Amino acid sequence: xxxxxxxxxxxxxxxxxxxxxxxxxxxxxxxxxxxxxxxxxxxxxxxxxxxxxxxxxxxxxxxxxxxxxxxxxxxxxxxxxxxxxxxxxxxxxxxxxxxxxxxxxxxxxxxxxxxxxxxxxxxxxxxxxxxxxxxxxxxxxxxxxxxxxxxxxxxxxxxxxxxxxxxxxxxxxxxxxxxxxxxxxxxxxxxxxxxxxxxxxxxxx
Numbered sequence: 385x386x387x388x389x390x391x392x393x394x395x396x397x398x399x400x401x402x403x404x405x406x407x408x409x410x411x412x413x414x415x416x417x418x419x420x421x422x423x424x425x426x427x428x429x430x431x432x433x434x435x436x437x438x439x440x441x442x443x444x445x446x447x448x449x450x451x452x453x454x455x456x457x458x459x460x461x462x463x464x465x466x467x468x469x470x471x472x473x474x475x476x477x478x479x480x481x482x483x484x485x486x487x488x489x490x491x492x493x494x495x496x497x498x499x500x501x502x503x504x505x506x507x508x509x510x511x512x513x514x515x516x517x518x519x520x521x522x523x524x525x526x527x528x529x530x531x532x533x534x535x536x537x538x539x540x541x542x543x544x545x546x547x548x549x550x551x552x553x554x555x556x557x558x559x560x561x562x563x564x565x566x567x568x569x570x571x572x573x574x575x576x577x578x579x580x581x582x583x584x585x586x587x588x589x
Contacts, residue, residue, distance in 0.1 A: 389435055389538070390538050392430070392432070393431075393438055394537070394538065395426070395429050396426045396431075397439060397460070397464075397536055397537065398464070399423065399424060399425070399429065400426045400439060401460065401461040401464060402423035402424075402426075403423060403425075403426065404461045405423075405461065405467060405471065406421075407492045407493065408492060409471065412471055412474050412475060438538055439456075439457065442456075442532070442535065446510055447506060448506055450494075450495050451489075451493055451494075451496050452500045452506060452507050454493045455484070455489045455493070455507060455513065455526070456507065456512055456513065456532070458484045458488075458526075459513050459527060459528035460528050460533055460536055462482070462483055462484050462527075462528075463528060464533075469482040469483070470482060472485075472488060475488055476488065481525075483516075483525040484526040484527075485522060485523050485524065485525065485526060486501050486521060486524075489526075490522070501521065501522070511529055512528070512532050513527060513529065514526070514529060531543045
């Protein structure tokens with residue numbers, strides 16, 4: 385059944401986070417005599433026509449790999465789900481260290497690749513996540529950017545770091561007939577081309 389976008393988006397996000405929790409439980413609960421139960425697949429949630437989840441949109445815009453997407457959702461899960469934070473603490477070996485790390489992500493997710501950890505990869509280049517202080521990169525705390533978290537929740541906010549630099553413009557809504565799907569595609573292509581053009585070229589040997 386098709387539901388309102390905001391409701392569908394929230395269901396999708398929490399379903400995706402439940403999948404993350406399941407992966408964490410697989411590394412913790414077998415040692416505690418418990419068997420984790422696989423949650424429902426969030427991709428079965430039906431969105432209104434020509435719309436998708438905020439997580440899917442963000443992954444598409446920033447060209448996130450499945451591993452990078454999983455890391456972002458893990459960081460979101462720590463913020464939105466206390467059980468996930470507690471599981472992270474267990475896997476980090478200290479209940480007080482209830483945060484995501486690259487080391488944890490490398491241990492639990494499939495399709496891992498080291499490039500996702502580098503400063504030029506999307507997660508850090510576009511500051512979708514923040515790497516906290518630590519003795520090593522892989523065990524340093526990871527935190528999702530607040531504005532990205534709001535975006536995933538379906539309530540994008542103006543970054544308060546832009547206060548005094550830019551002002552929001554309240555324009556009259558554009559009738560749908562003035563922006564047909566073909567134009568929407570062109571606008572999206574322009575945005576993506578701009579992002580790719582600003583990315584550094586890979587070094588040649």
